[in-house]
């Protein structure tokens with residue numbers, strides 16, 4: 001889907017025009033995927049635009065950088081302020097936010113430490129990643145034949161740009177086969193996560209999601225849903241799942257910043273059905289929280305103004 005253009009992008013400390021936010025062809029990260037990034041959302045609330053768990057996302061960006069020996073040239077406070085500044089500069093009430101730190105121009109070898117670390121933050125309006133219909137009635141998921149990166153090959157704890165080739169292979173495979181989203185198993189055959197989401201199942205009233213040691217990203221939406229479940233007194237376990245745990249689930253759903261909370265209607269053509277009561281309850285609460293309609297979770301909102 002085309003990216004809706006806005007006016008400004010924050011690049012290395014300055015706001016630049018959208019069309020001028022370019023980099024050199026010989027930037028290290030273009031060739032080797034040596035960048036780390038985040039996906040964040042700001043929502044419209046009664047008190048204006050609020051970024052959902054901004055600090056938690058930017059701390060994960062710092063951790064991703066740490067894994068790749070890429071200390072960020074801006075501290076947390078500066079990145080928080082830059083994010084708010086670029087949202088304000090574009091006058092957006094709600095948006096998707098894409099901070100990226102990458103090895104820039106200056107070094108072409110595989111030892112990148114001499115290349116500069118550039119940082120940019122782009123924002124744009126972005127609707128439901130897996131579609132409104134998906135949020136309402138669920139999506140068709142398929143287990144990909146591509147396995148999730150093994151974390152001792154490419155660390156799954158980081159959100160690194162090159163790492164997403166793995167998700168892209170899986171996503172292309174299932175979309176071309178007529179499905180909406182891919183599920184990736186790890187090298188041991190355990191469920192890891194979706195192409196760009198974490199995954200949950202419900203069986204006999206108990207929620208389960210793969211542990212991060214399976215290769216699942218430590219998702220911020222995943223964490224939010226686990227805490228909401230705790231507040232609702234819905235038991236939730238982090239445990240290894242195999243593909244048939246998905247087939248036999250009473251309910252299943254994806255979580256992620258782009259996707260939000262999306263029910264799974266079918267998995268490998270096995271019907272789970274319309275979103276079940278636990279999925280609906282968690283999904284409704286999630287949307288109430290991000291839109292500033294539940295004071296109890298106000299601490300997750302970081303207001304732009």
Ligand SMILES: Cc1ncc(COP(=O)(O)O)c(C=O)c1O
Pocket residue numbers: 039167193194195196197198216217218219220221222255256257258
């Ligand atoms: C592979 C993968 N798993 C899970 C997630 C969900 O993480 P979050 O809820 O922090 O967006 C994402 C998105 O960032 C992802 O790319």
